[in-house]
Amino acid sequence: MIVNRRLIIFLIISFLAGAITYLSLDNLYLALGVMAIYIIAGITLFAPSLDKYDIKVKKFHECYHFINNFVIALSIKKSIKGAIESAVNSMPPDFIELFEGLENMYDDDKLQYFSSYFPFYVYRLFLQIIFLWEEDGGDILQMSKYLISEVRSVEEYITKADNLSRHKYVEIAILWGFCAVIVIVLRFALKDFYSLIKEQILFNAAIVLLMLFILASIYLLIKRGTYLSIKGGDENEKNI
Numbered sequence: 529m530i531v532n533r534r535l536i537i538f539l540i541i542s543f544l545a546g547a548i549t550y551l552s553l554d555n556l557y558l559a560l561g562v563m564a565i566y567i568i569a570g571i572t573l574f575a576p577s578l579d580k581y582d583i584k585v586k587k588f589h590e591c592y593h594f595i596n597n598f599v600i601a602l603s604i605k606k607s608i609k610g611a612i613e614s615a616v617n618s619m620p621p622d623f624i625e626l627f628e629g630l631e632n633m634y635d636d637d638k639l640q641y642f643s644s645y646f647p648f649y650v651y652r653l654f655l656q657i658i659f660l661w662e663e664d665g666g667d668i669l670q671m672s673k674y675l676i677s678e679v680r681s682v683e684e685y686i687t688k689a690d691n692l693s694r695h696k697y698v699e700i701a702i703l704w705g706f707c708a709v710i711v712i713v714l715r716f717a718l719k720d721f722y723s724l725i726k727e728q729i730l731f732n733a734a735i736v737l738l739m740l741f742i743l744a745s746i747y748l749l750i751k752r753g754t755y756l757s758i759k760g761g762d763e764n765e766k767n768i
Contacts, residue, residue, distance in 0.1 A: 534578060537571035541746075545739050548708050552735045553726055562739045569743055574750050578632035581754035585686055588758060590623060591646040592683045595654050595723055599672045608635045608662065636662075649759035650679050682758055700749050704742050712736075 546563030550556060594615050601614035612635055613615060615626045628644065630638045643651055653675055661668050715722055725731045 534575065538567065538574065542570065544708075545742070548711065548751065549735060551712050553732055554563045555732065558732060558736060562736060566743060569747065573747055575751050584689070584756055584758070587646060588648060588682065588686060590619060591648055591651055592679050594619060594623075594642075595650065595679055596676065598654075598658075599668060602661075603667075605671050607707070608658070612638060627679075630739075633726035650680075650682065653678070663751055664749070686756060686758075689756060694736070696749060696753060700745065704745070707742075708737075725766075730737075736753065 542563045544560045545566045549562045550559035553559070596614035597618050598611050602608070602611035605611055605614070612627075616624060619627075623645075627638070630641060636659070639655060643655060645650075654672075657671050657675055661671060684706065
């Protein structure tokens with residue numbers, strides 16, 4: 529559903545870019561060229577960044593819920609096996625399917641295996657606390673106090689960053705929308721002037737460059753809006 533909605537948005541933006549170019553220049557070929565560039569950029573640049581962001585956010589949300597549910601269940605059941613089962617039952621179907629494929633593993637190995645699914649520092653800290661609890665015992669809720677605080681802090685950071693990104697997307701859309709309206713209004717308000725310059729190569733190049741500049745600003749906005757500084761990652765990344 530999200531992918532289809534995103535594709536529709538890309539197509540609408542591409543169509544609008546092509547339409548604005550055509551209204552400004554009366555040149556169908558340049559309009560189709562601009563629209564094609566927007567579509568290609570949407571598929572090759574924007575979509576991968578947004579998809580990676582969605583996966584990152586989804587996995588941390590799942591990590592957040594798994595750790596919380598596991599710690600609470602462990603404090604009640606005093607059993608790693610029981611805590612795993614309780615935590616997994618609250619997870620999405622794809623995670624449950626992953627868990628079911630680990631039925632031949634020991635419980636500790638299952639938890640260790642999940643670190644490849646949750647490549648975050650907080651999950652590694654979670655493992656250290658659980659293994660320490662297994663060796664020395666103690667009050668798991670007290671032992672996990674800092675961990676839970678850290679996980680909630682990152683969860684709040686993601687929520688705030690996501691809301692800020694959405695606001696910036698709206699702001700940039702309004703800004704460039706006004707610019708497009710101005711270009712179109714001038715096109716029809718100054719018909720005689722436009723009839724003189726629309727065939728000029730410099731004017732055509734300026735309009736195309738304007739549309740490409742808008743595309744570049746969208747790319748930079750998405751790149752910045754999909755960046756999340758979450759401690760963790762694979763061997764080649766400090767932040768996922």
